[in-house]
Amino acid sequence: VDTCVETLCKYLENIVTQPEEEKFQKIRMSNRVFTERVQPIEGSMELLLAAGFEQKKVRNADGVEEDFLVFQKDNVPSVESLVTLIDALRTAEPIQLELDRNLQVLLPSQAANKVQLPPSFYALSPEEIKREQQLRQEAIEKSQMLRTKAMREKDEIREMRKYKFAIIRVRFPDGILLQGTFSVYERYNDIHEFVQENLEHDLPFVLSMPTGHKVTLEEDANKTLIDLRLVPATILTFAWHSSVAEQIHNSPNKDVFLKPEVMVLVQEV
Template identity: 80%
Template sequence: MADKIINFFKKKKSDVQFKRAGPGHRLSEATLSSQSSTSVKNEPVVRRTGLSEESKTAAEAALARMQNKSTNPGFNTSYAAIQAQVKKELENERATTSKPQELKPDSEAQKDNTEELMLPKNMATNGVFFKCPMINDEVLTKQEWKAKIKTFLYEQLEEERGLTACLIIQSCNDNREKINTCVETLCKYLENIVTYPEEEKYQKIRMSNRAFTDRVQPIEGSMDLLMAAGFTQQTLPNPDGQDEEYLVFNKDNVPSVESLITLIEALRSAEPVPLELDRGLQVLLPSQAVTKVQLPPSFYALKPEDIKREQQLRTEAIEKMQMLRTKAMREKDELREMRKYKFAIIRVRFPDGILLQGTFSVYEHYSEIHDFVQQNLEYDLPFILNTPTGHKLTLEEDATKTLIDLRLVPATVLTFAWHASVIDQINSSPNKDVFLKPEVMVLVSEI
């Protein structure tokens, strides 16, 4: 059933791409005017011959020059300019004794009296954005994607009503507990029909029934699912003789009983249309990293009423600092503080001073950070990342640890270093100072 859902999205995505290609025509159609076709016929046919030995040699030499230029940053004037700017900034940074500014939450920034710190240019990122590969390649906020997914699914109801209704139930409602209750209730309705096909009491659902009004009706997509299962809404007399609304099953509305079994399987296996967190890739100069320090409100897991308690918690924190506490007590408070956040900014500082920035969920594993860095490196060689406390992060020991486990929340600067096994190889390379791919380096916004 999961494969069926994936194929459903692949088909819809390909249909959209096909429509964007524009109207087509038959191969037998005359697509050129008679005049143009005549002119084409009258043109002499030029027969191409193979390259001469001299031409082949010249072409190979030109290709070699292009390849050397693309792989050697010495030919890249923009790269050289960036390196010069970074060198200048690092010299200025070493000359000053002021401590670098740390990334801090937007709620703390509101307490600063300096108006300049509140400008958007000081935000570490514009927000949290997502992708939905099953639909298209756009990068949007979660709310924008929810609206887009809802629109997309409702457009498919005519063609795939049953499967689409299952996806609407999972993707267009927020309360997971109520969704699960609705799914179980719907499955019970259909299982009763499959198990007792001749029992009339299982063929009707009284719409005023409390179980239906509380568990099923409020969930978006549930009515479409029942219609796809062969139910129709009718007005019938209730046991008291009064007219009332019922959902009545008609076996003629479905191909077979097996289709109900398929629908039950789809209900139980369907999941919300998945979103992928966009990394929000940025490449920063040292001067940019110092100024872009504020975290947007979307990074918080707190609700508005929770924020009101912050002042009280801060007061309690000051009191705790004056108390003798065990290490376990301090770690527990630290974890509680980090769980205020849903996302984290991870910056990786390279030896040349450039910083690579990405956005991660606080529950993602270190392996995700490692893959993010590796995808943007010019050379696919082993490396390690050092935390501000000096801990060396490696795949062997830290791959499955979350960002919270590693205390990398809400924002951390990791230091990049090549693995000891490849240092000699790197030092002997003429491009030993190259770390990021050229297409990544061009993301530096200003020099």
């Protein structure tokens, strides 16, 4: 949060001190500083909009349209009024919020159940139809462009950043699934701790992605769910770490994974 506040203040101070400098009046939304320091923080976009910025499509040097936040002087009483916002940012006290994990324990049959939605759910308004047509046109234009791997990954991450939360399910060898809700900006370490605190045995384990790649604390602890491509939902496969495999195999409770108080959450369907 502190880094976000300082970055926001820097954006505004640049405009206050050099109001005629055009480069300070635009923020590329794909810029690394913006995506890592500002965008993940709740309320940052609202503050920039209140400070006179507007989200617009702007063509970059390569002729490709990108999302920018562009400062509009007419949106604020005066450039000097931004000083008040800067002071408010630096003196405000952050409020720490805790995301409800909405913990669920699912049987395989429950996990496979499909939610039945009424026909009205699929009814689109004229505005939504127009937006869908626009998105399809953009997709066609992109598919016709010669795009590098970096460009494709950039688009993929941009799409994932549209989500605020991710549903993570962990499948155990007995078929039971442990489900939790996470912010897309939380890190793998948070998933690991979530699983650890619900296990009957406090022993090391590994989680594998659908691709088979094993996620480890050593390499991935500080990677966000977006970094790991776990958004908007995924299923990770649980396995005991090889260092305790023999110990688990010889245990009379080798088929027990979750705590009894967690297993009572299983609901028959």
